[in-house]
Amino acid sequence: MIPLHWYLLVAAGMFALGVYGVLARRNMVAIIMSIELMLNAVNINLVAFWRYMAPENLNGQAFAIFVFTVAAAEAAVGLALIISIYRARETVVAKEIDMLKW
Amino acid sequence: MVITPVTIAFFIMAAFTLGGSLGVVTNRNLFHAALYLILALFGAAGLFVLLEAPFLAAVQVLIYVGAISVLIAITIMVTRRIMGVESANRQWPLSALVGLLLAATLGFVIMDRFAGKFPVAGVPDDSLTRLGMALVSYEGMEAYLVPFEVASVLLLAAMIGAIVVARK
Numbered sequence: 001m002i003p004l005h006w007y008l009l010v011a012a013g014m015f016a017l018g019v020y021g022v023l024a025r026r027n028m029v030a031i032i033m034s035i036e037l038m039l040n041a042v043n044i045n046l047v048a049f050w051r052y053m054a055p056e057n058l059n060g061q062a063f064a065i066f067v068f069t070v071a072a073a074e075a076a077v078g079l080a081l082i083i084s085i086y087r088a089r090e091t092v093v094a095k096e097i098d099m100l101k102w
Numbered sequence: 103m104v105i106t107p108v109t110i111a112f113f114i115m116a117a118f119t120l121g122g123s124l125g126v127v128t129n130r131n132l133f134h135a136a137l138y139l140i141l142a143l144f145g146a147a148g149l150f151v152l153l154e155a156p157f158l159a160a161v162q163v164l165i166y167v168g169a170i171s172v173l174i175a176i177t178i179m180v181t182r183r184i185m186g187v188e189s190a191n192r193q194w195p196l197s198a199l200v201g202l203l204l205a206a207t208l209g210f211v212i213m214d215r216f217a218g219k220f221p222v223a224g225v226p227d228d229s230l231t232r233l234g235m236a237l238v239s240y241e242g243m244e245a246y247l248v249p250f251e252v253a254s255v256l257l258l259a260a261m262i263g264a265i266v267v268a269r270k
Contacts, residue, residue, distance in 0.1 A: 001108070001220055001221070002108065002109060002112050002152070003217070003218050003219060003220060004216050004218075004219040004220070005212050005213060005216045005217045005218065005219065006112065006116070007149065007153070008208075008212045008216055009209060009212055010116045010119055010120060010149070012205055012208035012209055012212060013120050013123070013205055014119055014120065014123045014142070014146075015204070015208070016201045016202070016204045016205035016208065017120075017123040017124060017126070017127050017201065018123070018127070019197075019200060019201050019204055020127050020197050020198055020200070020201030021126060021127035023193070023194075023196075023197030023200060023201070024127065024191060024193070024194040024197035024198065025127065025191070026191045027132060029132060029136075029174060029177050029178055029181065030126075030127075030132060030135060032174065033126050033135060033136065033139050033174060034126065034127060036139065036143075036166070036170065036174075037123050037126060037127075037139070037142060040142070040143060040146050040166070043146070043158075043162075044119075044146055044149055044150075047149075047150055047153045047155050047158060048153055050153075050155070051153045051154060051155070051221060051225070052219055052220070052221050052222070053222065054222075055154075055221060055222070055223050055224065055225045055226070055229075056223055056226060057243060057244060058229060058232050058233045058236055058244055059244060061155055061157070061158060061229075061233055062233065062236050062237065062244065062246050062249075064155075064158055065158070065161070065237070066249060066253055068158075068161055068162075068165055068166075069253040069256065069257060070253075070256070071165075071166075071170070072165055072169065072170060072257065072260075073256050073257055073259075073260035074260075075170045075173060075174070076173065076260050076261065076263075076264040077260050077263050077264050077267065079173050079174065079177045079264075079268075080263070080264035080265075080267040080268035081267055082177055082181065083177060083180060083181070083267075083268045084267045084268055086180070086181045092181045095191070
């Protein structure tokens, strides 16, 4: 059997890589992909804690399902926004989208 | 540490997950990054199987690998003309530092609090049935009817919003 901290370390590594991606990448699609990585790391954590701490009640799994839902909605709206901005401004670089910047 | 088929499977899936994640954030070709994202999400699905959550693994493959990755790939194709290959921005060393510090902190806390823990009990046989019941039941310990309906409304709103925003 695998000890709990292995799963947690994998998820922590995935989350840290996602943070790096959000901070370092310039393309908005790449930033959304990094956000998906972070959401997925959270899900691995949720399921690992459910399995190792409280497998008899299913609240951990139910919570993970809602994270899935929010991730799907976020991806759909985010990518729609990117396509819309691309149509209006011909760019997908986060730095060049500064209409609201004062 | 005893090497069993389960540990080997865990290492393969962890390598998929972490290697794919690394590819997503470092690969300069965006489309390759999207393919690495599929690898990472597939590795996470494998981890769900190892954690005895088969329904979540199936949902992971359907929603992430099936739907979200295709959506991302299409967006990359649509917007590729201006930016097929990108480089990291100027403060990437700082970003790497933040990521490393975060990983180190999380790793320290994990090793301090959760090292060497094993499951307290087995997964009940009827867990899948109970999960399905929990999502539509209103009373009891596992009652997720209201969050379920809120999630449905959220998905509907996101769907309409995405259509309205992306339409010309």
